[in-house]
Amino acid sequence: MATTSENFYWAASLPGTADTAEPSLGQQIYEANWRRLYALSFWMMDNELAAETLMVRTFLRAFSFTQNPSSEVLDRALIGELRALLPLGPLSLNCAVSTATAGVRRNVLRTHLERAVVQLPPTERLIFLMHDVENYGHDRIGHYLNLTESQSKNALHQARLRLRELLAEMIS
Numbered sequence: 001m002a003t004t005s006e007n008f009y010w011a012a013s014l015p016g017t018a019d020t021a022e023p024s025l026g027q028q029i030y031e032a033n034w035r036r037l038y039a040l041s042f043w044m045m046d047n048e049l050a051a052e053t054l055m056v057r058t059f060l061r062a063f064s065f066t067q068n069p070s071s072e073v074l075d076r077a078l079i080g081e082l083r084a085l086l087p088l089g090p091l092s093l094n095c096a097v098s099t100a101t102a103g104v105r106r107n108v109l110r111t112h113l114e115r116a117v118v119q120l121p122p123t124e125r126l127i128f129l130m131h132d133v134e135n136y137g138h139d140r141i142g143h144y145l146n147l148t149e150s151q152s153k154n155a156l157h158q159a160r161l162r163l164r165e166l167l168a169e170m171i172s
Contacts, residue, residue: 025068030059033074036134043129044082046118057081079126079144086122091151093124093158095165108167116166124159131156 023031037058042051055078062069062077069077082088120128123145130136130144131152138152147155 026063029069029074033071034059037074037078040078040126040129040134043117043133044086044122044126054078054081054085075144082122082126088123088126088145091123091147091155091158092121093155093162095158095161097161108171112167112170113163116163116170119166120159120162124155124162127152127155128159128163132160 034055038051038055041054041058042048045051045054058074058078058081061080062074065073065077079088117125117128127141127145130141131138138149138156141147142149142152145152
């Protein structure tokens with residue numbers, strides 16, 4: 001898997017990426033953001049190649065808007081690309097509190113958690129990843145996904161409840 005801008009075929013298309021000893025502004029922006037964007041892309045697509053493709057498309061989209069995209073522009077570009085691939089928008093979970101999840105806190109394997117995360121509906125998965133993994137605030141998540149802050153909080157709560165249910169099923 002390619003992990004730096006030198007390894008991507010599209011790196012030459014970034015602004016100012018002539019063969020120089022110093023990294024260009026485009027390369028600096030890439031280096032500062034690729035890990036976060038790749039992680040979100042991977043968890044949303046559940047496939048390394050699809051995640052790389054999504055990340056590349058995200059950078060190309062962001063750089064088509066401006067030569068100096070901020071993290072916000074990159075996040076918006078990622079969400080735009082995700083909307084083209086997944087049904088983002090409507091919140092679909094309405095889980096009740098379950099008592100069958102008591103053992104989940106003790107007996108969870110990383111692989112179980114990974115499988116459970118990718119089984120969440122796309123919008124709730126993205127909210128869970130943005131908040132619990134990438135530390136985005138609910139105001140920012142709501143802004144990006146056209147939700148209110150309380151809808152974002154509710155979706156995160158529902159995602160956590162569904163994760164517990166899925167994990168309980170896996171470890172029982």
